[in-house]
Amino acid sequence: GRILIVDDDRGMCQLLIDLLGEDGYETDVAYDGQAALDKYRTTRFDLTITDLMMPKMRGIELVQRLREIDSGALVLLITAFGTIESAVEAMRAGAFHYITKPFHNDEILIQAKRAIEQKTLQEELKRLRTEVQARNRFQNIIGQSAAMQRVFEIVAQVSDLPANILIEGESGTGKELIARAIHSSSSRVSGPFIPVNCAAIPETLLESELFGYVRGAFTDARRDRPGLFREASGGMLFLDEISEMPLTLQTKLLRVLEDKEVRPLGANQSEKVDTRVLSASNRNLDELVRNGKFRQDLYYRLNVIRIELPALRQRSEDIPLLVRYFIEKFAAGAKRNVEGIQDDALAALKSYDWPGNIRELEHTVERAVLLGKGTLVGAEDLPTNLMARGESAIVLAQAFAKQFTLYDLEREYIGKVLESTKGNKTEAARILGVDRTTLYRKLEEYKFKD
Structure with missing residues (x-):
């Protein structure tokens, strides 16, 4: 622990420096109250030991001003015999304890140990409170x-x-x-x-x-x-x-x-x-x-x-939580009955790379909630550019939900790609990775209407 010693008696200061130093404490010294305040503003101390009666600033005032700087400041007062009433007054001002002169060295060491233990408990309590506040804030x-x-x-x-x-x-x-x-x-x-x-x-x-x-x-x-x-x-x-x-x-x-x-x-x-x-x-x-x-x-x-x-694309597992939150937020604000999102629409949101991150996702969900007609946000409520990027994810989500065969899955996927290209077969063939002849053969096989 680090202890500040305050006394106009330099001999007393040296005695305390030696005594506390031998017990492993780090010490600093100030010979009047103002010097003590200056040191306290720039250095962290676990305990201040001060004489009650000093010129310029009495120990009681020092206690009050130290606690203005740090409400958790611990101050041990040393007082001459016959000034107990003043010591009690200082205790009311916030002093940790007092010792009367003449004192036994053990008294100083016992009270210093108690103060350091109390300081440790204060800091631990503060840390725990901070953690609780952090958890509450992160909600x-x-x-x-x-x-x-x-x-x-x-x-x-x-x-x-x-x-x-x-x-x-x-x-x-x-x-x-x-x-x-x-x-x-x-x-x-x-x-x-x-x-x-x-x-x-x-x-x-x-x-x-x-x-x-x-x-x-x-x-x-x-x-x-x-x-x-x-x-x-x-x-x-x-x-x-x-x-x-x-x-x-x-x-x-x-x-x-x-x-x-x-x-x-x-x-x-x-x-x-x-x-x-x-x-x-x-x-x-x-x-x-x-x-x-x-x-x-x-x-x-x-x-x-x-x-x-x-980035949001690096934490895509959070997208369902964010979507649910935004749906509740905007549905309540617009007084609309929107209860959730369909699997294919959510799959599209999860597959998109979100260059605008959470802000872009928020605006996308807001638009879907305000313009959608059903109680669930569907793929048709999402922007076309987002849907074009998410076609494969949508088809897979639907296929899994409906237990598609490979035949059904291929047919569904080709249909979705054609839909996204507005019937442009050249563009659809490019997305599918096949030539136009192969695409025409598949369209005939799956009996797609022109």
Whole structure:
């Protein structure tokens, strides 16, 4: 464990450093309350041991201010004989325990051990709560495939780490949903989550949008604007399509990430921000860095932890779940009685490669629900381009459901291909992989009408 010792008596500090060091603790020292607060803001401590009576700042005030920084801060007070009432007051302010002078060395070691054990329990409880929150949050993200389960595991593991996170994936794979899940599963959940699409805001406006400005910074700056970094302080800022950020602005973003300070346009001083940054890209940032279109140093800053989202074609086993969800969603919204999807239509959806991923699937199902006439979404409700790609899957689904013979299966498949080509026999022969003579012979054999 790591312990901060606070006392204006340097001899007492050295005694505690030696005592705790021999028992295996790592220690740091501050000789007044303000120095202790400064150290606590930049370093994680499991326990603070402080004298009650110190110049500049008394131990009671230090307890209160430490717990403002960290509500779980554990503080052990050392008080001279005769100041028990003050010690009790400090306990009410949130101190972990107190020891009176003169003390036995064992008393310090026993209380230090108790505090470290309590800190460990607090962190374990926090971790378990985070996991529960993550599971609850993931109930709104549909995916039972192994690929998505790995994503969920990573999110649960990293949501409360202070590191920046880069989410990569094709358009429509749900990068913002994952970013929101990270926020909802973290200790910053009570703080804001602010998404910004870097590609949707003109370069001339993006800087002031992110970093803010002061009145008079430019012609239309009639009042101060804090900027999204400061608005997201205490929470998370999600920079979507970060690959589209201009190089000039990338330099300024890097400075904010390194210094954790923002200087609004027109301001003379920077301001501290406590904002965790999540970013996302549908392009390969490694390649952009190699081509000189994205700053390498910024890439390393953003890419401390990377989450790669699979394309929908890589998790086709999730398509039935997604389809069911979208049917229920759009049927309820349109007050339509649509109960599910036919096997051949689902087979077509599963065989399609979905270049637009979940977003394209959602729009496809919405269209089918709104324009369909039956209680089940059928193949006729799906777009023709999707059906043309999915003919083989549809025929196989129907064949399996109806227990077709090979004769029936070939006949059905040829019929579906002809239907998809609108009777164009040359195109049908090409899709079937036969010449026109063979196709005509099959049409005669299966008694197809012209």
